[in-house]
Amino acid sequence: MSAKELTSMLNELLEKNYDTEKVYKTAADDVKHEGLKSFFKEKAMQRYDFGHELKAEIRNFGEEPDKGSSMKGDTHRAWMNLKTALSSDKEEAVLEEAIRAEKAAVEDYNKMIKADGFPPTTANLLIKQRNAIERSLAEVRELEEKFD
Numbered sequence: 001m002s003a004k005e006l007t008s009m010l011n012e013l014l015e016k017n018y019d020t021e022k023v024y025k026t027a028a029d030d031v032k033h034e035g036l037k038s039f040f041k042e043k044a045m046q047r048y049d050f051g052h053e054l055k056a057e058i059r060n061f062g063e064e065p066d067k068g069s070s071m072k073g074d075t076h077r078a079w080m081n082l083k084t085a086l087s088s089d090k091e092e093a094v095l096e097e098a099i100r101a102e103k104a105a106v107e108d109y110n111k112m113i114k115a116d117g118f119p120p121t122t123a124n125l126l127i128k129q130r131n132a133i134e135r136s137l138a139e140v141r142e143l144e145e146k147f148d
Helices: 003-030 034-060 071-086 090-114 122-145
Strands: none
Touching: 003 034, 003 090, 003 122, 034 090, 034 122, 090 122
């Protein structure tokens, strides 16, 4: 794969991290439970950090990182806000969305990790971030059980 193709894939992942960061910020605003607010703020910061790591990798390939979030993410946030507003149990609705988002993120990272052509440093970064997302997914599932 060419450097352009690899950076295109990394930029796609970067946009998804921007999206997830915004979703977690929205979730922190939507929930009333202080423990959940704190959890979602922490996860938003984690995705912010992931974004900076991905930007550095993209620059290492001699390319410029994309700015902003994807349209898909904007649509997801609007849907999440609607679902949350209509739900009588906001915390559970937000946690369900977080689980869905984290599952999708793990799938996205797994596709990238399986792609041939990334140097070991980039592959290791992707694995590290994916593993952190898997841990977050387990945490969200545990939280959801508490709110069932």
